[in-house]
Amino acid sequence: MWQPISTAPFDRDLELAVMDRDGPHALVFPCKRVLTGWIKSATKERVGISPSHWRIWEPANNEF
Structure with a gap:
């Protein structure tokens, strides 16, 4: 179940999405919320x- 971004916890692996009229468009890698925004969990690169x-x-639901 998708939750509003304003309720996202910090420092936890999350699946992020942008919603539009066609539904959710999810990123294919885990991200973490940090004070400055969002980073990729694996590389700490800014998203x-x-x-x-x-x-x-x-992870099991996101593997191809």
């Missing part, structure tokens, strides 16, 4: 998007 929703990252 330059403005997500609208989040949910807990579930």
Whole structure:
């Protein structure tokens, strides 16, 4: 279940998405919320998007 981005916890692996009229468009890698925005969990690289929703990252559901 997608949650509003304003409720996202800090320092936890999350799946991020941007919602539009077609539904959620999710990133394919886990991210973490930090004081300055969002980073990729694995590399600590800044993620330059403005997500609208989040949910807990579930690795089994995100593998191709």
